[in-house]
Amino acid sequence: MEQFVRIELFGVPLTLKAETDAAKAQEVADYLVGEVAKVEQRLGAAPPRITQNAVLILTALNIINEFFELKRDHQELLDKIFRKNEYIIQRLSESPATGGE
Numbered sequence: 001m002e003q004f005v006r007i008e009l010f011g012v013p014l015t016l017k018a019e020t021d022a023a024k025a026q027e028v029a030d031y032l033v034g035e036v037a038k039v040e041q042r043l044g045a046a047p048p049r050i051t052q053n054a055v056l057i058l059t060a061l062n063i064i065n066e067f068f069e070l071k072r073d074h075q076e077l078l079d080k081i082f083r084k085n086e087y088i089i090q091r092l093s094e095s096p097a098t099g100g101e
Contacts, residue, residue, distance in 0.1 A: 005029045009036060010052050035059045 003022035006015050007029045018025035039058045043050055 007033050009033060010055075032059070032063075035063055038062075 003018040003025070004015050005018050005022060005025045006013065008014065009032075016025070016029065036055060036059045039055050039062065043055070043058075
């Protein structure tokens with residue numbers, strides 16, 4: 001069964017075919033609409049030469065920037081976890097065995 005997502009960009013209703021779960025696809029589409037609205041709000045009364053394509057490109061750049069920041073933060077977290085694990089393993093291997101000897 002085909003699933004569709006409906007959004008509105010620049011006052012134009014769009015219906016898109018969802019390749020994944022419709023609820024997830026709708027969430028992604030709604031995020032895009034929200035990010036486009038943020039760019040439009042920041043531009044305010046921008047000169048008329050700012051086209052819809054320019055707004056979409058700015059939106060894409062903002063989303064990509066956010067993605068790269070999250071990717072960097074994720075890698076930093078993984079590095080920190082790795083270092084802490086190494087420290088714990090080292091401390092455990094240095095400490096004398098305890099137990100019922």
